[in-house]
Amino acid sequence: MTQGGTTPTNFIRNIIDQDLKSGKHQSIxxxxxxxxxxxxxxxxxKAICLNFGxxxxxxxxxxxxxxxxxxxxxxxADYVVAIKEDISWLxxxxxxxxxxxxxxxDKLYNYAVELxxxxxxxxCELNTQQTREYRxxxxxxxxxxxxxxxxxxxxxxxxxxxxxGEFEDGAMMLRAKIDMASPNIKMRDPVxxxxxxxxxxxxxxxxxxxxxxxxxxxxxxxxxEITHSLCTLEFEDHRPLYDWVLANISINAKPRQIEYSRxxxxxxxxxxxxxxxxxxxxxxTAWDDPRxxxxxGMRRRGYPAASLxxxxxxxxxxxxxxTVELASLEACVRENLEENxxxxxxxxxxxxxxxxxxxxxxxxxxxxxxxxxxEHMGTRILPFSGEIYIDRADFRETANKKYKRLVxxxxxxxxxxxxxxxxxxxxxxxxxxxxxxxxxxxxxxGKNPSDGRKVKGVIHWVDATKNSAAEFRVYNHLFLLxxxxxxNDIQDVINxxxxxxxxxxxxxxxxxxxxxxxxxxxxxxYFCADNKDSSSDSxxxxxxxxxxxxx
RNA sequence: UGGGAUAUCGCCAAGCGGUAAGGCACCGGGUUUUGAUCUCGGCAUUCAGAGGUUCAAAUCCUCUUAUCCCAACCA
Numbered sequence: 162m163t164q165g166g167t168t169p170t171n172f173i174r175n176i177i178d179q180d181l182k183s184g185k186h187q188s189i190x191x192x193x194x195x196x197x198x199x200x201x202x203x204x205x206x207k208a209i210c211l212n213f214g215x216x217x218x219x220x221x222x223x224x225x226x227x228x229x230x231x232x233x234x235x236x237x238a239d240y241v242v243a244i245k246e247d248i249s250w251l252x253x254x255x256x257x258x259x260x261x262x263x264x265x266x267d268k269l270y271n272y273a274v275e276l277x278x279x280x281x282x283x284x285c286e287l288n289t290q291q292t293r294e295y296r297x298x299x300x301x302x303x304x305x306x307x308x309x310x311x312x313x314x315x316x317x318x319x320x321x322x323x324x325x326g327e328f329e330d331g332a333m334m335l336r337a338k339i340d341m342a343s344p345n346i347k348m349r350d351p352v353x354x355x356x357x358x359x360x361x362x363x364x365x366x367x368x369x370x371x372x373x374x375x376x377x378x379x380x381x382x383x384x385x386e387i388t389h390s391l392c393t394l395e396f397e398d399h400r401p402l403y404d405w406v407l408a409n410i411s412i413n414a415k416p417r418q419i420e421y422s423r424x425x426x427x428x429x430x431x432x433x434x435x436x437x438x439x440x441x442x443x444x445x446t447a448w449d450d451p452r453x454x455x456x457x458g459m460r461r462r463g464y465p466a467a468s469l470x471x472x473x474x475x476x477x478x479x480x481x482x483x484t485v486e487l488a489s490l491e492a493c494v495r496e497n498l499e500e501n502x503x504x505x506x507x508x509x510x511x512x513x514x515x516x517x518x519x520x521x522x523x524x525x526x527x528x529x530x531x532x533x534x535x536e537h538m539g540t541r542i543l544p545f546s547g548e549i550y551i552d553r554a555d556f557r558e559t560a561n562k563k564y565k566r567l568v569x570x571x572x573x574x575x576x577x578x579x580x581x582x583x584x585x586x587x588x589x590x591x592x593x594x595x596x597x598x599x600x601x602x603x604x605x606x607g608k609n610p611s612d613g614r615k616v617k618g619v620i621h622w623v624d625a626t627k628n629s630a631a632e633f634r635v636y637n638h639l640f641l642l643x644x645x646x647x648x649n650d651i652q653d654v655i656n657x658x659x660x661x662x663x664x665x666x667x668x669x670x671x672x673x674x675x676x677x678x679x680x681x682x683x684x685x686x687y688f689c690a691d692n693k694d695s696s697s698d699s700x701x702x703x704x705x706x707x708x709x710x711x712x
Numbered sequence: 713u714g715g716g717a718u719a720u721c722g723c724c725a726a727g728c729g730g731u732a733a734g735g736c737a738c739c740g741g742g743u744u745u746u747g748a749u750c751u752c753g754g755c756a757u758u759c760a761g762a763g764g765u766u767c768a769a770a771u772c773c774u775c776u777u778a779u780c781c782c783a784a785c786c787a
Contacts, residue, residue: 169726169734196787232786289785296783300714303783334785344715346783355785374787397716398782422718422780433787475735477725479718482780486723489736499749506746533749565747574745609745619745683746708748 168214171478173419177219177389188221190388193248193255194229194262194378197240197362199433200448200455201247203469203490207424210473212391213253225385226255230263231377233361241362243448247456252466262377263363265384269372270324272380272410273335273354277316281409282353283309284319286333295341296349302342303349309338323356326369330356337376339405347398348405351375379403383414390416393423394480424476425484427643429454435651444655445639451691451703452639452659462636463679463689463705468497484644494706498679498687503531503538506576506621507667507682507702509633511550513625516581518600519547524626527606529577541670545578548625550666552685555620556583556597563712565618567597574619576683580605621683623666631671631700633663633688673697679705 168174180186191212195201201209216224226248230236248255276282285308287295297303311319320335322328335354343349353376358369379402382390390403397420407415423431430436431454439445439453448455451462459469472493476485525545531538555566555573567573572582581599588594604611639645639659648654667674667682674680676692687705695701 171725175728194787198787229787235786285785292785293783298714298783301783302714331785336785346715348715349783352785357785371785373785378787394717395781396787400716420717427723475724477735479725481718481725483724486736489724492736495748504746533744533746563747576745578745580745605745607745616745618747621746681746681748684748685746686748708746710747712747 168218168474169477172480173211173215173389173391173421173478176417176419177215180388181219186388188223188388189215189219190223190225190256190386191215191391192225192227192260192382192385192387194227194381195244196229196232196235197237197244198232198235199240199437200243200453200457202431202433202436202456203426203429203454203459204424204431205247206251206456206469207473207476208391208393209248209251209253210470211421211478213248213255214470214473215389216256217253223256224253225257225260225387227260227262227381227385228363229374229378229381230261230361230363231371231374233357233359233371236362238362243457247460250460250466251456251469260381260385261363262372262381263361265377265381266364266368266372268384269377269380270370272412273372273376274317274320275410276337276353277313277320277335279409280313280338282316282335282337283311284316284323284333285309285336285350285352289331292352296346297341299346303346305341306336306350309341309350320354323354323370324368326358328356330358332356335370337402337406339402345398345401347375347402351402375399375402376406379406379416379418380410380412382416382418383407383412386414387416390418392418392420394420394482395423396420420480421478422480422482425482425646426454426490427484427487428638428640428645429487430640430645430651432646435646438651439639442652444652449693451634452636460677461692462703463498463677463687464494465497465501465679468493471497487638487643491706495687495709498681498705500535502679502681502687503541504529504533504683505531505541505668505671505680506543506623507631507633507665507671507685507688508550508552508621508623509635509663509665509685510553511623511665512553512556512594512597514549514551514556514581514597514599514622516547516549516599516601517584521547523547527578541668543577544624544627544669546624546626549575549622550625550628551575551597551620551622553594556586556594558586566620567599567618572602572614572616574605574616576619576621578606578622579603580610580616619684621685623668625666627669628666629669629672629700631665631667631702633665633702633704634691635661635663635704637661667700667702671700674700674702681708684708 216222449457686707688702
């Protein structure tokens with residue numbers, strides 16, 4: 162399958178098609194509702210592609226960005242900034258202004274009052290412990306709160322006082338009056354407002370009571386005239402409550418909540434709480450550490466936005482629990498990069514090669530294509546002198562025929578340059594090779610040896626006199642286990658080699674490599690300059706992903 | 713007898729009563745100045761299991777089994 166093209170159908174599209182066909186809706190309106198309490202990760206990327214993708218694919222479709230900010234204790238304006246950037250980078254535009262659930266705090270308050278007036282909500286003074294006891298268990302019905310039958314007038318007065326700040330945190334709460342015996346625990350008089358003397362990043366100190374998710378989300382959807390409110394499976398039990406709230410207040414719009422299964426990805430964790438812990442414990446450096454499955458981490462690492470969109474398209478949308486293999490994501494990244502990244506050469510673990518028959522005054526400027534198949538990418542200049550660097554792994558004193566690189570007394574092709582032959586080498590006292598002495602065949606530039614002898618291998622190289630020194634950060638799985646969430650202690654399954662630092666050289670043309678621009682370092686993999694730590698004075702390249710390896 | 717959901721190839725996933733799409737992975741052949749790419753070929757007589765309805769069932773019915781979610785004043 163080539164990247165791009167149309168999105169395969171799924172059960173949500175089928176529902177939308179029916180709604181459009183039946184005339185229930187003329188167009189669709191979705192929303193992406195992140196809570197600004199952390200950075201967006203690959204799971205959110207799926208949700209973003211789903212919601213914004215739907216809006217893009219249907220005529221007159223719209224998708225709102227709404228920050229679900231009803232818990233000031235956990236949220237922060239910094240996250241709002243990062244989330245907006247991530248969505249834009251992923252390639253999506255939200256409809257109109259950015260929305261916040263907190264925009265609706267006044268309306269929400271009034272709807273709560275309406276519920277009270279209709280005897281559908283009451284002020285409860287049970288403490289946390291008591292509330293839990295009264296709620297019952299999975300198999301036992303709950304029992305009514307002693308405050309359940311408070312007169313409406315008293316509820317109204319108490320709620321007003323709650324808002325006025327006359328009670329302490331946790332002293333009381335507003336509860337919907339539904340059914341303490343419901344088999345669905347979510348319907349056992351759920352809390353809809355709590356007291357929190359906390360500063361809110363959007364509303365400041367205006368409020369000391371904050372609405373709960375279940376009360377807020379459905380009303381926010383209705384206010385924004387969302388037609389299809391998509392969320393993950395764990396909210397299935399909340400749907401009756403979502404519908405109950407909208408049915409019991411004077412609001413016309415009746416958005417439909419549809420649940421789909423969240424994405425699980427091998428070797429990664431998609432829990433903001435756990436990702437946050439990785440940072441706190443110093444296992445990674447930040448939310449955008451290239452090892453993080455966050456959108457900003459993947460961006461920093463070099464994953465193209467288009468490959469994330471393609472991935473989200475390939476995994477589909479269903480209600481089945483799933484764990485996608487990492488290889489599936491990586492295939493999308495490689496497919497994109499193979500086509501779009503310019504080629505270059507870099508040596509990560511250098512040993513010097515001295516070409517003894519090369520005239521030391523003959524400094525050549527070789528020309529090499531930036532892409533083997535796309536000539537529009539142009540060419541670049543490769544300085545070539547008598548001294549070059551090759552990778553330590555590309556030379557052996559002896560080797561079997563499967564080894565297609567440089568071997569003592571044998572020949573190898575230098576990529577984009579000449580065929581060389583190794584004649585001798587030097588090693589230090591530990592046996593580590595320090596220098597290899599070669600001779601080159603000056604008749605092999607751009608052509609095979611004229612006498613017909615076959616040169617089996619091709620290795621990459623960097624000129625030893627004109628180049629840029631660079632640090633390479635080679636990334637591997639952050640976790641040793643494909644299902645790290647199952648570990649008792651996450652510390653036990655951290656891969657100690659999730660980041661391996663190497664120092665070597667890149668070809669001269671890479672001296673001013675732009676951050677996040679990905680190159681294929683031939684035979685090594687895809688790399689991009691780090692968007693935080695790299696500068697032209699001190700280059701730092703992140704390995705986006707290795708080349709597919711087969712041998 | 714708490715409630716809610718899900719079961720199609722190793723991993724995703726189409727399929728919606730007419731006789732198992734596709735992608736990833738994997739296994740072979742070819743091309744190649746990247747052990748990359750590209751390319752050609754292979755990869756579910758079977759749809760969690762057992763019954764039943766039907767000319768015909770992955771699709772309808774019944775029962776069984778397995779797995780996931782729910783008892784925050786989180787979202």
